[in-house]
Amino acid sequence: MNGLCFQISNWILIVEENKLYRQGREVTVEPRLVNLLSFIAQSPNEVFGREELIEHIWDGAIVSDQVVTQSIFELRKILKDGRVDCERFIATVPKRGYRLVADTIELTCDDARILIIESKNVDAIDDKKSIGIDIELDCEQAITVFPAGPLTRAVTHISKHAAAEEAKSNTKLTFLQRYKLQLFDGFLLSVLICIITLCTYVQTKPEITRSLDTQVIEFKYFASQNSDVTSEYLADGISQKLMNDVLTLSDYRVQLKKTDFTTGILPGKLVSVRIDKQQGQSYLDINYRNNASNRVIFSKQYLISGDEMYESLHKASSELMAALRINPTPKQLDYVMQDLPKDQDLLTKLIIANHYTNQVDPKSFKQGIDLFEDILAVNPNNGLVLAERYIAYNVLSSLLLSDEFVNEIKRSSADLLENDAYIGNKTLAAREYEALALQALLQGDELKANNLITLAGENRRSSIYYIIVGKLAELSGNLDSAGDAYTQAFYIDTSIETYQLSSNLAFHSNLETIAICMYRAMNPSSIKLI
Numbered sequence: 001m002n003g004l005c006f007q008i009s010n011w012i013l014i015v016e017e018n019k020l021y022r023q024g025r026e027v028t029v030e031p032r033l034v035n036l037l038s039f040i041a042q043s044p045n046e047v048f049g050r051e052e053l054i055e056h057i058w059d060g061a062i063v064s065d066q067v068v069t070q071s072i073f074e075l076r077k078i079l080k081d082g083r084v085d086c087e088r089f090i091a092t093v094p095k096r097g098y099r100l101v102a103d104t105i106e107l108t109c110d111d112a113r114i115l116i117i118e119s120k121n122v123d124a125i126d127d128k129k130s131i132g133i134d135i136e137l138d139c140e141q142a143i144t145v146f147p148a149g150p151l152t153r154a155v156t157h158i159s160k161h162a163a164a165e166e167a168k169s170n171t172k173l174t175f176l177q178r179y180k181l182q183l184f185d186g187f188l189l190s191v192l193i194c195i196i197t198l199c200t201y202v203q204t205k206p207e208i209t210r211s212l213d214t215q216v217i218e219f220k221y222f223a224s225q226n227s228d229v230t231s232e233y234l235a236d237g238i239s240q241k242l243m244n245d246v247l248t249l250s251d252y253r254v255q256l257k258k259t260d261f262t263t264g265i266l267p268g269k270l271v272s273v274r275i276d277k278q279q280g281q282s283y284l285d286i287n288y289r290n291n292a293s294n295r296v297i298f299s300k301q302y303l304i305s306g307d308e309m310y311e312s313l314h315k316a317s318s319e320l321m322a323a324l325r326i327n328p329t330p331k332q333l334d335y336v337m338q339d340l341p342k343d344q345d346l347l348t349k350l351i352i353a354n355h356y357t358n359q360v361d362p363k364s365f366k367q368g369i370d371l372f373e374d375i376l377a378v379n380p381n382n383g384l385v386l387a388e389r390y391i392a393y394n395v396l397s398s399l400l401l402s403d404e405f406v407n408e409i410k411r412s413s414a415d416l417l418e419n420d421a422y423i424g425n426k427t428l429a430a431r432e433y434e435a436l437a438l439q440a441l442l443q444g445d446e447l448k449a450n451n452l453i454t455l456a457g458e459n460r461r462s463s464i465y466y467i468i469v470g471k472l473a474e475l476s477g478n479l480d481s482a483g484d485a486y487t488q489a490f491y492i493d494t495s496i497e498t499y500q501l502s503s504n505l506a507f508h509s510n511l512e513t514i515a516i517c518m519y520r521a522m523n524p525s526s527i528k529l530i
Contacts, residue, residue, distance in 0.1 A: 005112035009102040044104040049097035214268035220257030231275035237351030239273040298323035339384035387435035398504040430460035463489040483515040
């Protein structure tokens with residue numbers, strides 16, 4: 001295949017160099033992927049099955065279908081080049097194979113190099129345009145003594161007015177007439193000098209509307225175009241799981257992507273989660289972008305079909321921590337997986353339940369609680385799920401300001417305490433400590449609640465953690481600390497739900513006086529959505 005060159009959309013492929021070029025960018029691609037891309041580029045829009053690709057690219061060697069799938073995925077990612085919205089390059093034809101759908105032209109090597117040079121020259125010309133404009137302005141200013149503004153044009157015209165009048169009337173102006181004209185010229189010049197002086201010494205202060213905080217990580221999920229609604233819910237639940245892992249294993253602060261901020265502090269890092277489906281298999285796609293350098297630092301795909309989800313989540317968490325320069329011990333990595341069901345079906349239900357209980361709609365929230373109940377019907381002693389169910393019932397009751405779930409709260413409280421007594425002195429997950437602290441708070445045992453929430457904070461500080469801390473601070477009379485805690489909760493999860501919980505969980509709090517900035521951040525009409 002040496003000597004072949006192709007233009008694929010806005011990419012130029014030179015096979016013998018193993019390189020792709022686009023608008024001044026040069027990407028080195030491993031030979032296996034170059035051979036694959038050049039092979040399908042020779043027959044664009046033609047469908048190639050896996051067996052045919054293995055025969056031509058791998059010379060008929062014994063390789064699995066997963067090798068072909070992974071190679072296609074890597075090619076797509078290279079051609080996409082970090083762009084969110086761009087055209088498709090390689091399409092999957094269900095049950096048949098793959099085809100190149102981007103506009104493709106075969107080139108000679110000379111033509112390819114000319115196109116590469118032209119794209120670089122276009123970039124260079126664009127960079128020099130602003131410099132050329134500045135040079136032209138400098139030349140104009142060198143020729144013109146004063147700027148060609150209305151004021152200086154008036155001075156110039158009035159200065160010549162005397163000569164014009166004399167030419168029209170063939171008579172000379174009197175001394176008084178000439179003196180008046182010169183006096184007016186002097187007045188205009190004085191005004192011009194004053195304006196220039198003021199502009200020199202009085203300058204407008206710059207207004208900074210955005211600033212990056214490199215210690216803040218924003219987590220968001222995307223709905224893939226070729227995935228169903230369940231995959232979207234999985235992506236949301238997994239993004240929450242990874243966010244909690246970062247909270248547990250590092251000093252980073254985190255935010256859930258729910259609100260677009262136009263001013264203020266912006267997150268320095270972004271972790272995005274997507275679920276993709278390819279050939280009947282589901283894959284978890286995780287990307288980590290450093291917003292300060294605008295570079296993708298980490299991008300990897302994990303198989304989560306079959307019985308692979310638990311191990312893939314464990315591996316994804318470990319590798320994401322490494323990309324973020326967090327160095328947890330194996331024991332710490334095991335801790336963030338503690339009490340997660342290893343059964344694929346139960347784990348899927350737990351992750352989707354976390355999506356539902358992160359919604360404002362009460363019906364969706366109740367669906368999440370129903371999934372917790374389904375898991376406990378199979379695994380009744382799972383401390384993490386018991387804690388999630390107990391907190392969820394209390395949250396829903398606080399959001400609706402209703403006594404509808406009193407019996408469910410009592411039942412889930414009894415199950416939580418019974419399980420806690422059964423496991424003894426075992427180290428619990430942070431969520432379990434939060435649930436037990438909330439239970440002690442509702443029972444009026446402030447000392448026990450403070451001890452339990454302190455244990456939760458040693459491992460992780462979530463929005464629920466800060467809300468419970470705020471409630472305990474209010475009971476002790478420290479309203480400043482309570483306002484700080486509620487504001488921290490709102491910072492992590494900027495949503496109506498967090499506002500409502502800060503106001504109503506356990507007892508009513510007047511946020512208008514306790515957390516004034518948080519109160520002002522909300523639209524009063526939106527507070528009553530639930």
